Amino acid sequence: MAERISLKVHVEAERCQGHNRCYSIAPELFEIDELGNSRARGDGTVPAALEEKARLAVMNCPEHAVRLTQKA
Amino acid sequence: MTERRPVSDWATDWDHTDPAWIENPFPIWDDLRKRCPIAHSERFEDGAHFPSRYADVREIAYDTEHFSSRRVIVRQKKFNPVMPSPPITSDPPEHRPARMPLLPAFNPKAIENLTPGTRALCNRLIDGFLAKGKCDAAIDYAQHIPTRVIANLLGMDEEDGDRYRRWIKMALEEGIHDNDKVMQSLKEMTLYFGEELKKRGSTPGDDLISFMRDQRVDGQPLPTDRLIGTLRLLLIAGIDTTWSAIGASLWHLATHDDDRRRLVADPSLMDTAVEEFLRAYAPVTMAREVVKDVKINGCPMKPGSMVLLSFPAANRDPEMFPDADKVVIDRKENRHAAFGLGIHRCVGSNLARMELRVALEEWLKRIPEFRLEPRARVTWSEGTVRGPRQLPVVFSA
Numbered sequence: 360m361a362e363r364i365s366l367k368v369h370v371e372a373e374r375c376q377g378h379n380r381c382y383s384i385a386p387e388l389f390e391i392d393e394l395g396n397s398r399a400r401g402d403g404t405v406p407a408a409l410e411e412k413a414r415l416a417v418m419n420c421p422e423h424a425v426r427l428t429q430k431a
Numbered sequence: 432m433t434e435r436r437p438v439s440d441w442a443t444d445w446d447h448t449d450p451a452w453i454e455n456p457f458p459i460w461d462d463l464r465k466r467c468p469i470a471h472s473e474r475f476e477d478g479a480h481f482p483s484r485y486a487d488v489r490e491i492a493y494d495t496e497h498f499s500s501r502r503v504i505v506r507q508k509k510f511n512p513v514m515p516s517p518p519i520t521s522d523p524p525e526h527r528p529a530r531m532p533l534l535p536a537f538n539p540k541a542i543e544n545l546t547p548g549t550r551a552l553c554n555r556l557i558d559g560f561l562a563k564g565k566c567d568a569a570i571d572y573a574q575h576i577p578t579r580v581i582a583n584l585l586g587m588d589e590e591d592g593d594r595y596r597r598w599i600k601m602a603l604e605e606g607i608h609d610n611d612k613v614m615q616s617l618k619e620m621t622l623y624f625g626e627e628l629k630k631r632g633s634t635p636g637d638d639l640i641s642f643m644r645d646q647r648v649d650g651q652p653l654p655t656d657r658l659i660g661t662l663r664l665l666l667i668a669g670i671d672t673t674w675s676a677i678g679a680s681l682w683h684l685a686t687h688d689d690d691r692r693r694l695v696a697d698p699s700l701m702d703t704a705v706e707e708f709l710r711a712y713a714p715v716t717m718a719r720e721v722v723k724d725v726k727i728n729g730c731p732m733k734p735g736s737m738v739l740l741s742f743p744a745a746n747r748d749p750e751m752f753p754d755a756d757k758v759v760i761d762r763k764e765n766r767h768a769a770f771g772l773g774i775h776r777c778v779g780s781n782l783a784r785m786e787l788r789v790a791l792e793e794w795l796k797r798i799p800e801f802r803l804e805p806r807a808r809v810t811w812s813e814g815t816v817r818g819p820r821q822l823p824v825v826f827s828a
Contacts, residue, residue, distance in 0.1 A: 376776040379539055383702070383784075394534040395781070418764040419706070421772055 365430040367403040368413050372396065374424035381416035381425050388413055397424075404430065436609075441469035445481050446474055447716070447739060448607055453813045458757065460744045462497070467732040476509045479718075480730065480736040481744075485752075485768070488745035491719060491738055492772040495523055498719035498738060500775060504815055505718045505737045507608045514617055517657055519775065526774060529661070532646045533778050534661050536584075536639060542780040542781040549580055549786060553793035561797060568685070569822040573677040576790050580782070581669035585662070586638025587627065599671050600772035603815045613695045617663070625655075639665060673783045674713050674819020676769075677790045679712035680705075682819050683758060684728060684795075685803050692762050695799040698792070704760040705788050710767035711758045714741040714816050717771065743817065801826035 368388050370381070377395035381388070387409055389397045405413045405427075417425045438449050441459050442649045446452065452459055463470050463483045470481040482488050491498050499522050503511050513520065517529035535541065556575055556591040560566035578592040587595075601616035629638055635641065643661055646653055653661075684691040694700055717740040721732045732738070770777035777783065803809065807823035 361769040376773060377534070377780075378770060378776060379708075379781055382539060391539050393538060394531065415763065419766060421766045421768055421770075423766075 365407075366405040366410060366413060367428050367430045368399045368405055368416065369381040369403055369426045369428060370397045370399055371424045371426065372398070374422045376422050376424075378420045378421050380421065384416045384419060385409060388416065442470045443472070444474065445470045445472045447481075448813045453817075454810050456743070456817075457747055459755070460747055464744075464748060469728055475505050475507055475733050475737055477735040477737065478733075479505050479739055480727075480732060480740065482727065482737045483741065483744045483748070484728070485748040485750065488740060488742065489772050491740060492727070492768075492775070495526075495774065497721060497723045497725035497732075499722045500526075500717075500719060500739065502720045503648075503717050504603065504607070505739050506606065506610070506613075508610055510606075510610050510613055514660065515657065516660040516667075518778075519664055519668065520660075523774070528648065529657075530774075530778065531623075532643070533661075533665075536642065537778050537781055539781055541786060542785050544620040545580060545584070545782070546789060547574065547752065547774075548583075548786055549789045550793060552576060552579055553790055554797075557793065557797050562727075564827060565823065565825045567822055568681045568824050569674070569678040569819045572794070573681065573790065573818075573822070574671075574674045576677060577670050577673035577783075580786060581666060584639050584669075585665060586636060586640050587666075595666060595670060602667060603671070604813055607814045609768060620663045620666070621659050624659045628655075654772055656690060668777070669779055669782070671812065671816045671818070672777075672779075673786050675714035675812065675816050676712065676783065676787050678819040678822055679714065679817070679822070680708040680787065680791055681794065682803075682809065682822055683708060683712065684791075685801055685822075685824050687758070688802075691795075691799070691801075694791075695795050700760055701788060701792060703762055703765070705784060705791070705813075706765045706767065707760050707762045708787070709769040709784075710746045710752065710762070710765055712817075713746050713767065713769035714818050715769070715777070716741045716773075716815055717775075721791065733785070736776060742771060756788055798826045 375396050379391060380390050381397050388400055390400050391397055413427055417427050438444050438446050441463055460483045468484045472479050497658050501520050503519055518526050521529045525776040556572050560571050579589045582589045598616045598620050601612040603767060606613035631641055643658055692705055719738045719740055721734050721736050725732050747755045801824045804823035804825045810821040812818055812820050
Protein backbone atom coordinates (compact mmCIF):
# COMPACT_ATOMS: atom_id res chain seq x y z
CA MET A 360 0.00 0.00 0.00
CA ALA A 361 1.39 3.33 -1.07
CA GLU A 362 1.95 5.62 1.84
CA ARG A 363 1.46 9.34 1.45
CA ILE A 364 4.66 11.33 1.80
CA SER A 365 3.68 14.01 4.23
CA LEU A 366 4.88 17.57 3.90
CA LYS A 367 5.97 20.24 6.35
CA VAL A 368 5.95 24.00 6.03
CA HIS A 369 8.66 26.15 7.50
CA VAL A 370 9.14 29.91 7.68
CA GLU A 371 12.71 31.19 7.66
CA ALA A 372 12.58 33.82 10.37
CA GLU A 373 15.55 35.77 9.01
CA ARG A 374 13.84 36.16 5.60
CA CYS A 375 10.28 36.85 6.74
CA GLN A 376 9.43 40.56 6.56
CA GLY A 377 5.83 40.26 7.64
CA HIS A 378 4.00 40.47 4.32
CA ASN A 379 1.53 37.94 5.82
CA ARG A 380 0.70 36.43 2.44
CA CYS A 381 1.11 32.87 3.77
CA TYR A 382 -1.19 33.60 6.67
CA SER A 383 -3.91 35.06 4.50
CA ILE A 384 -3.74 32.05 2.16
CA ALA A 385 -3.49 29.36 4.86
CA PRO A 386 -4.30 30.55 8.37
CA GLU A 387 -4.58 26.85 9.26
CA LEU A 388 -0.84 26.42 8.66
CA PHE A 389 0.69 29.71 9.77
CA GLU A 390 0.43 32.04 12.73
CA ILE A 391 1.50 35.64 13.12
CA ASP A 392 3.29 37.06 16.15
CA GLU A 393 2.72 40.45 17.73
CA LEU A 394 5.20 42.11 15.34
CA GLY A 395 3.46 40.66 12.31
CA ASN A 396 6.03 37.96 11.48
CA SER A 397 4.94 34.49 10.45
CA ARG A 398 5.80 31.04 11.71
CA ALA A 399 4.44 27.56 11.03
CA ARG A 400 1.77 26.36 13.41
CA GLY A 401 2.80 23.42 15.59
CA ASP A 402 5.51 21.35 13.92
CA GLY A 403 4.45 22.51 10.45
CA THR A 404 2.91 19.22 9.33
CA VAL A 405 0.59 19.77 6.38
CA PRO A 406 -2.61 17.68 6.39
CA ALA A 407 -3.37 16.22 2.94
CA ALA A 408 -6.34 18.53 2.51
CA LEU A 409 -4.14 21.60 2.90
CA GLU A 410 -1.32 20.65 0.53
CA GLU A 411 -2.55 22.92 -2.24
CA LYS A 412 -2.78 25.86 0.17
CA ALA A 413 0.72 25.12 1.44
CA ARG A 414 2.07 25.24 -2.12
CA LEU A 415 0.26 28.52 -2.76
CA ALA A 416 1.79 29.98 0.41
CA VAL A 417 5.25 29.11 -0.91
CA MET A 418 4.49 30.55 -4.37
CA ASN A 419 3.25 33.86 -3.01
CA CYS A 420 5.91 34.79 -0.47
CA PRO A 421 7.67 37.87 -1.87
CA GLU A 422 10.72 37.16 0.30
CA HIS A 423 11.00 33.42 -0.50
CA ALA A 424 10.79 32.76 3.24
CA VAL A 425 8.29 29.88 3.14
CA ARG A 426 9.66 26.38 2.49
CA LEU A 427 7.92 23.10 1.92
CA THR A 428 9.89 19.97 2.82
CA GLN A 429 9.17 16.25 2.85
CA LYS A 430 8.72 14.98 6.34
CA ALA A 431 11.30 12.40 7.40
CA MET B 432 1.99 71.66 -13.42
CA THR B 433 5.52 72.76 -14.32
CA GLU B 434 6.41 72.96 -18.02
CA ARG B 435 9.03 70.34 -18.70
CA ARG B 436 11.21 69.82 -21.73
CA PRO B 437 10.10 66.75 -23.71
CA VAL B 438 11.99 63.50 -23.11
CA SER B 439 14.58 62.88 -25.87
CA ASP B 440 15.28 59.22 -25.02
CA TRP B 441 13.81 57.34 -22.08
CA ALA B 442 17.07 55.41 -21.62
CA THR B 443 19.22 58.48 -21.05
CA ASP B 444 16.73 61.19 -20.17
CA TRP B 445 13.81 59.55 -18.34
CA ASP B 446 11.34 61.65 -16.41
CA HIS B 447 8.70 60.10 -14.17
CA THR B 448 6.76 63.36 -14.20
CA ASP B 449 6.48 63.48 -17.99
CA PRO B 450 2.84 63.39 -19.20
CA ALA B 451 3.47 60.20 -21.23
CA TRP B 452 4.81 58.36 -18.16
CA ILE B 453 1.95 59.65 -15.97
CA GLU B 454 -0.72 58.60 -18.46
CA ASN B 455 0.65 55.16 -19.38
CA PRO B 456 4.12 54.20 -18.13
CA PHE B 457 3.91 50.50 -19.01
CA PRO B 458 5.09 50.63 -22.66
CA ILE B 459 8.00 52.86 -21.59
CA TRP B 460 9.11 50.30 -19.00
CA ASP B 461 8.67 47.37 -21.41
CA ASP B 462 10.86 49.12 -23.96
CA LEU B 463 13.56 49.94 -21.39
CA ARG B 464 13.65 46.41 -19.99
CA LYS B 465 14.58 45.19 -23.48
CA ARG B 466 17.18 47.74 -24.48
CA CYS B 467 18.43 49.45 -21.32
CA PRO B 468 17.30 47.79 -18.08
CA ILE B 469 18.95 50.46 -15.95
CA ALA B 470 18.14 53.83 -17.48
CA HIS B 471 19.70 57.11 -16.45
CA SER B 472 18.65 60.74 -16.27
CA GLU B 473 20.45 63.98 -15.51
CA ARG B 474 17.19 65.81 -14.91
CA PHE B 475 17.59 65.21 -11.21
CA GLU B 476 20.39 66.61 -9.05
CA ASP B 477 23.48 64.34 -9.09
CA GLY B 478 21.78 62.06 -11.64
CA ALA B 479 19.28 59.26 -11.14
CA HIS B 480 19.06 55.62 -12.24
CA PHE B 481 15.88 53.79 -13.14
CA PRO B 482 16.02 49.97 -12.95
CA SER B 483 13.02 48.38 -14.67
CA ARG B 484 13.72 44.66 -14.04
CA TYR B 485 12.36 42.86 -11.00
CA ALA B 486 15.73 41.23 -10.23
CA ASP B 487 17.56 44.56 -10.10
CA VAL B 488 14.89 46.27 -8.01
CA ARG B 489 15.03 43.36 -5.59
CA GLU B 490 18.82 43.42 -5.36
CA ILE B 491 18.82 47.15 -4.57
CA ALA B 492 16.00 46.84 -2.04
CA TYR B 493 18.01 44.20 -0.16
CA ASP B 494 21.31 46.07 -0.34
CA THR B 495 21.30 48.52 2.55
CA GLU B 496 25.09 48.78 2.47
CA HIS B 497 25.32 50.62 -0.87
CA PHE B 498 21.86 52.17 -0.95
CA SER B 499 20.53 54.46 1.76
CA SER B 500 16.89 55.26 2.47
CA ARG B 501 17.69 58.71 3.83
CA ARG B 502 16.15 60.11 0.65
CA VAL B 503 13.13 58.17 -0.56
CA ILE B 504 11.92 60.59 -3.22
CA VAL B 505 13.73 61.52 -6.44
CA ARG B 506 13.49 65.30 -6.70
CA GLN B 507 14.78 67.78 -9.26
CA LYS B 508 16.84 69.38 -6.48
CA LYS B 509 17.76 67.40 -3.41
CA PHE B 510 15.98 68.55 -0.33
CA ASN B 511 18.47 69.64 2.36
CA PRO B 512 18.80 69.01 5.15
CA VAL B 513 17.25 65.56 4.88
CA MET B 514 14.05 65.46 6.93
CA PRO B 515 13.90 62.13 8.74
CA SER B 516 10.59 60.29 8.86
CA PRO B 517 11.62 57.14 10.72
CA PRO B 518 11.52 54.29 9.92
CA ILE B 519 11.03 54.79 6.15
CA THR B 520 14.09 57.07 5.98
CA SER B 521 16.18 54.97 8.40
CA ASP B 522 19.02 52.61 7.56
CA PRO B 523 20.38 49.84 9.77
CA PRO B 524 21.09 49.89 12.66
CA GLU B 525 18.62 52.73 13.45
CA HIS B 526 15.91 51.21 11.28
CA ARG B 527 14.82 48.31 13.45
CA PRO B 528 14.30 50.18 16.74
CA ALA B 529 12.36 52.89 14.86
CA ARG B 530 10.13 50.33 13.13
CA MET B 531 9.43 47.88 15.97
CA PRO B 532 7.01 50.02 17.99
CA LEU B 533 4.76 50.53 14.95
CA LEU B 534 4.37 46.88 14.03
CA PRO B 535 1.79 45.71 16.62
CA ALA B 536 -0.59 48.50 15.55
CA PHE B 537 -0.73 47.02 12.05
CA ASN B 538 -0.67 43.26 12.65
CA PRO B 539 -3.57 41.18 11.26
CA LYS B 540 -5.47 41.13 14.55
CA ALA B 541 -5.34 44.92 14.92
CA ILE B 542 -6.50 45.37 11.33
CA GLU B 543 -9.34 42.89 11.70
CA ASN B 544 -10.77 45.18 14.39
CA LEU B 545 -10.92 48.02 11.86
CA THR B 546 -12.79 46.01 9.23
CA PRO B 547 -16.43 46.49 10.32
CA GLY B 548 -15.97 50.27 10.64
CA THR B 549 -14.37 50.42 7.19
CA ARG B 550 -17.25 48.44 5.69
CA ALA B 551 -19.77 50.82 7.24
CA LEU B 552 -17.80 53.82 5.96
CA CYS B 553 -17.79 52.46 2.39
CA ASN B 554 -21.56 51.99 2.53
CA ARG B 555 -22.13 55.51 3.85
CA LEU B 556 -20.11 56.87 0.94
CA ILE B 557 -22.08 54.78 -1.57
CA ASP B 558 -25.37 55.95 0.02
CA GLY B 559 -24.28 59.48 -0.87
CA PHE B 560 -24.18 58.94 -4.66
CA LEU B 561 -25.97 55.70 -5.53
CA ALA B 562 -29.28 57.33 -6.45
CA LYS B 563 -27.56 59.76 -8.83
CA GLY B 564 -26.47 56.93 -11.10
CA LYS B 565 -23.00 58.44 -11.39
CA CYS B 566 -20.08 59.60 -9.30
CA ASP B 567 -16.41 60.30 -9.42
CA ALA B 568 -15.04 57.05 -8.02
CA ALA B 569 -11.75 58.70 -7.04
CA ILE B 570 -13.15 61.88 -5.50
CA ASP B 571 -16.45 60.68 -4.02
CA TYR B 572 -15.29 57.24 -2.92
CA ALA B 573 -11.64 56.09 -3.03
CA GLN B 574 -9.99 59.16 -1.52
CA HIS B 575 -12.19 59.20 1.59
CA ILE B 576 -11.65 55.63 2.68
CA PRO B 577 -7.97 55.63 3.73
CA THR B 578 -8.14 59.28 4.81
CA ARG B 579 -10.87 58.62 7.33
CA VAL B 580 -9.46 55.31 8.48
CA ILE B 581 -5.96 56.68 9.18
CA ALA B 582 -7.29 59.91 10.71
CA ASN B 583 -9.33 57.79 13.10
CA LEU B 584 -6.37 55.59 13.91
CA LEU B 585 -4.15 58.58 14.62
CA GLY B 586 -6.89 60.34 16.56
CA MET B 587 -7.16 63.27 14.15
CA ASP B 588 -10.21 65.06 12.78
CA GLU B 589 -11.81 62.82 10.15
CA GLU B 590 -13.42 65.81 8.46
CA ASP B 591 -10.09 67.47 7.71
CA GLY B 592 -9.22 65.23 4.76
CA ASP B 593 -8.81 68.08 2.27
CA ARG B 594 -6.07 69.56 4.39
CA TYR B 595 -4.20 66.22 4.76
CA ARG B 596 -4.46 65.53 1.04
CA ARG B 597 -3.13 69.00 0.21
CA TRP B 598 -0.04 68.36 2.39
CA ILE B 599 0.54 65.10 0.59
CA LYS B 600 0.18 66.63 -2.86
CA MET B 601 2.67 69.35 -1.91
CA ALA B 602 5.18 66.88 -0.48
CA LEU B 603 4.95 64.11 -3.07
CA GLU B 604 3.79 65.66 -6.35
CA GLU B 605 4.41 69.40 -6.59
CA GLY B 606 7.42 68.93 -4.35
CA ILE B 607 9.33 66.95 -6.97
CA HIS B 608 10.06 70.20 -8.82
CA ASP B 609 9.51 72.75 -6.07
CA ASN B 610 11.26 72.38 -2.73
CA ASP B 611 9.38 75.34 -1.27
CA LYS B 612 6.23 73.24 -1.44
CA VAL B 613 7.93 70.41 0.43
CA MET B 614 9.10 72.86 3.08
CA GLN B 615 5.65 74.40 3.42
CA SER B 616 4.01 71.00 3.72
CA LEU B 617 6.52 69.81 6.32
CA LYS B 618 6.15 73.02 8.32
CA GLU B 619 2.37 72.84 8.37
CA MET B 620 2.37 69.17 9.35
CA THR B 621 4.97 69.75 12.06
CA LEU B 622 2.91 72.60 13.48
CA TYR B 623 -0.25 70.52 13.30
CA PHE B 624 1.19 67.50 15.09
CA GLY B 625 2.81 69.83 17.66
CA GLU B 626 -0.67 71.15 18.44
CA GLU B 627 -2.13 67.65 18.58
CA LEU B 628 0.57 66.61 21.08
CA LYS B 629 0.00 69.75 23.16
CA LYS B 630 -3.77 69.08 23.18
CA ARG B 631 -3.16 65.61 24.55
CA GLY B 632 -0.61 66.63 27.16
CA SER B 633 0.06 63.46 29.09
CA THR B 634 -3.56 62.28 29.14
CA PRO B 635 -3.66 58.56 28.33
CA GLY B 636 -5.28 57.73 25.00
CA ASP B 637 -5.64 54.79 22.64
CA ASP B 638 -4.92 56.63 19.39
CA LEU B 639 -1.62 56.29 17.52
CA ILE B 640 -0.47 59.81 18.39
CA SER B 641 -0.72 59.02 22.12
CA PHE B 642 0.81 55.60 21.53
CA MET B 643 3.86 57.05 19.80
CA ARG B 644 4.12 59.80 22.45
CA ASP B 645 4.33 57.09 25.12
CA GLN B 646 7.15 55.15 23.43
CA ARG B 647 10.35 55.03 25.44
CA VAL B 648 13.86 54.30 24.19
CA ASP B 649 16.23 53.53 27.06
CA GLY B 650 13.64 55.04 29.36
CA GLN B 651 13.55 58.32 27.42
CA PRO B 652 10.67 59.64 25.28
CA LEU B 653 11.39 59.99 21.56
CA PRO B 654 12.95 63.33 20.64
CA THR B 655 10.14 65.60 19.40
CA ASP B 656 11.48 65.93 15.84
CA ARG B 657 11.68 62.14 15.46
CA LEU B 658 8.27 61.63 17.01
CA ILE B 659 6.71 64.19 14.67
CA GLY B 660 8.65 62.73 11.73
CA THR B 661 7.05 59.35 12.33
CA LEU B 662 3.57 60.88 12.72
CA ARG B 663 4.01 62.73 9.42
CA LEU B 664 5.01 59.48 7.79
CA LEU B 665 1.96 57.61 9.13
CA LEU B 666 -0.37 60.25 7.75
CA ILE B 667 1.32 60.61 4.35
CA ALA B 668 1.91 56.90 3.78
CA GLY B 669 -1.57 55.91 4.81
CA ILE B 670 -3.59 58.07 2.45
CA ASP B 671 -2.83 58.53 -1.24
CA THR B 672 -1.24 55.09 -1.52
CA THR B 673 -4.40 53.16 -0.71
CA TRP B 674 -6.61 55.76 -2.36
CA SER B 675 -4.60 55.09 -5.54
CA ALA B 676 -4.88 51.32 -5.24
CA ILE B 677 -8.65 51.50 -4.77
CA GLY B 678 -9.02 53.98 -7.64
CA ALA B 679 -6.83 52.02 -10.05
CA SER B 680 -8.69 48.78 -9.27
CA LEU B 681 -12.04 50.47 -9.90
CA TRP B 682 -10.64 51.95 -13.12
CA HIS B 683 -9.69 48.43 -14.21
CA LEU B 684 -13.12 47.05 -13.35
CA ALA B 685 -14.85 49.96 -15.13
CA THR B 686 -12.87 49.25 -18.30
CA HIS B 687 -12.85 45.43 -18.23
CA ASP B 688 -16.39 44.05 -18.25
CA ASP B 689 -15.22 40.43 -18.32
CA ASP B 690 -13.15 40.74 -15.13
CA ARG B 691 -15.84 42.73 -13.36
CA ARG B 692 -18.62 40.28 -14.18
CA ARG B 693 -16.46 37.32 -13.24
CA LEU B 694 -15.64 38.86 -9.88
CA VAL B 695 -19.27 39.74 -9.19
CA ALA B 696 -20.36 36.19 -10.10
CA ASP B 697 -17.63 34.55 -8.02
CA PRO B 698 -16.58 36.63 -4.98
CA SER B 699 -14.17 33.85 -3.94
CA LEU B 700 -11.83 35.26 -6.60
CA MET B 701 -11.39 38.40 -4.51
CA ASP B 702 -8.24 37.09 -2.73
CA THR B 703 -6.27 36.62 -5.93
CA ALA B 704 -7.89 39.62 -7.64
CA VAL B 705 -6.76 42.00 -4.90
CA GLU B 706 -3.17 40.72 -5.16
CA GLU B 707 -3.29 40.99 -8.94
CA PHE B 708 -4.54 44.59 -8.82
CA LEU B 709 -1.73 45.34 -6.37
CA ARG B 710 0.77 43.78 -8.78
CA ALA B 711 -0.47 45.37 -11.97
CA TYR B 712 -1.30 48.80 -10.53
CA ALA B 713 1.16 49.00 -7.62
CA PRO B 714 0.88 52.64 -6.63
CA VAL B 715 4.12 53.28 -4.76
CA THR B 716 7.55 54.10 -6.16
CA MET B 717 10.33 54.72 -3.65
CA ALA B 718 13.94 55.85 -4.04
CA ARG B 719 17.39 55.21 -2.63
CA GLU B 720 20.56 57.28 -2.54
CA VAL B 721 23.78 55.53 -3.51
CA VAL B 722 26.24 55.80 -0.63
CA LYS B 723 29.11 53.57 -1.85
CA ASP B 724 30.37 52.77 -5.33
CA VAL B 725 28.51 49.76 -6.65
CA LYS B 726 27.61 47.95 -9.87
CA ILE B 727 24.08 46.68 -10.47
CA ASN B 728 23.55 44.48 -13.52
CA GLY B 729 26.85 45.82 -14.87
CA CYS B 730 25.83 49.42 -14.40
CA PRO B 731 28.17 51.48 -12.22
CA MET B 732 26.53 53.75 -9.67
CA LYS B 733 28.30 56.59 -7.88
CA PRO B 734 27.71 57.86 -4.35
CA GLY B 735 25.26 60.75 -4.32
CA SER B 736 23.29 59.60 -7.33
CA MET B 737 19.69 58.57 -6.78
CA VAL B 738 17.82 55.41 -7.75
CA LEU B 739 14.13 55.46 -8.59
CA LEU B 740 13.03 52.22 -6.94
CA SER B 741 9.96 51.35 -8.96
CA PHE B 742 8.07 48.44 -7.49
CA PRO B 743 5.40 49.05 -10.15
CA ALA B 744 7.98 48.46 -12.92
CA ALA B 745 9.34 45.36 -11.15
CA ASN B 746 5.80 44.01 -10.99
CA ARG B 747 5.45 44.26 -14.78
CA ASP B 748 8.64 42.33 -15.58
CA PRO B 749 7.80 39.32 -17.81
CA GLU B 750 10.94 37.52 -16.58
CA MET B 751 9.26 37.31 -13.18
CA PHE B 752 5.57 37.24 -14.09
CA PRO B 753 4.25 35.34 -17.12
CA ASP B 754 1.82 37.56 -19.05
CA ALA B 755 3.05 40.44 -16.94
CA ASP B 756 1.12 42.96 -19.04
CA LYS B 757 -2.18 41.15 -18.53
CA VAL B 758 -4.38 41.40 -15.46
CA VAL B 759 -5.15 37.81 -14.49
CA ILE B 760 -7.55 37.96 -11.55
CA ASP B 761 -6.99 34.33 -10.60
CA ARG B 762 -3.18 34.44 -10.90
CA LYS B 763 -1.84 31.66 -8.70
CA GLU B 764 1.80 32.52 -8.24
CA ASN B 765 2.18 36.19 -7.46
CA ARG B 766 5.23 37.30 -5.49
CA HIS B 767 4.57 40.95 -6.33
CA ALA B 768 6.52 43.73 -4.70
CA ALA B 769 3.76 46.33 -4.30
CA PHE B 770 4.62 46.75 -0.62
CA GLY B 771 8.36 46.68 -1.19
CA LEU B 772 10.91 43.97 -0.52
CA GLY B 773 13.26 43.52 2.41
CA ILE B 774 13.45 45.45 5.65
CA HIS B 775 11.30 48.37 4.49
CA ARG B 776 8.22 46.27 3.70
CA CYS B 777 5.27 48.66 4.06
CA VAL B 778 4.26 48.68 7.73
CA GLY B 779 0.66 49.34 6.73
CA SER B 780 0.35 46.56 4.17
CA ASN B 781 -2.32 44.66 6.12
CA LEU B 782 -4.33 47.84 6.54
CA ALA B 783 -4.02 48.76 2.85
CA ARG B 784 -5.09 45.27 1.75
CA MET B 785 -8.08 45.29 4.04
CA GLU B 786 -9.18 48.72 2.82
CA LEU B 787 -8.75 47.77 -0.84
CA ARG B 788 -10.62 44.52 -0.41
CA VAL B 789 -13.49 45.98 1.58
CA ALA B 790 -13.79 48.98 -0.78
CA LEU B 791 -14.10 46.66 -3.79
CA GLU B 792 -16.44 44.19 -2.08
CA GLU B 793 -18.90 46.82 -0.90
CA TRP B 794 -18.80 48.67 -4.22
CA LEU B 795 -19.41 45.53 -6.29
CA LYS B 796 -22.25 44.37 -4.03
CA ARG B 797 -24.15 47.59 -4.66
CA ILE B 798 -22.77 48.69 -8.03
CA PRO B 799 -22.05 45.54 -10.01
CA GLU B 800 -22.43 47.29 -13.38
CA PHE B 801 -20.53 50.50 -14.09
CA ARG B 802 -18.32 52.06 -16.74
CA LEU B 803 -16.32 55.21 -17.39
CA GLU B 804 -18.49 58.19 -18.16
CA PRO B 805 -18.30 58.63 -21.93
CA ARG B 806 -16.08 61.56 -22.98
CA ALA B 807 -15.09 62.30 -19.38
CA ARG B 808 -11.42 62.64 -18.52
CA VAL B 809 -9.55 60.29 -16.22
CA THR B 810 -6.48 61.95 -14.68
CA TRP B 811 -3.58 60.25 -12.89
CA SER B 812 -1.32 61.53 -10.13
CA GLU B 813 2.35 61.97 -10.92
CA GLY B 814 5.63 60.90 -9.46
CA THR B 815 5.85 58.89 -6.26
CA VAL B 816 2.35 57.47 -6.03
CA ARG B 817 0.30 56.56 -9.11
CA GLY B 818 -3.46 56.40 -9.13
CA PRO B 819 -6.50 58.06 -10.73
CA ARG B 820 -7.39 61.46 -9.27
CA GLN B 821 -10.50 61.93 -11.43
CA LEU B 822 -12.47 58.85 -12.31
CA PRO B 823 -16.02 59.69 -13.46
CA VAL B 824 -18.16 56.58 -13.76
CA VAL B 825 -21.81 55.93 -14.56
CA PHE B 826 -24.06 53.12 -13.40
CA SER B 827 -27.75 52.40 -13.37
CA ALA B 828 -29.11 53.29 -9.94
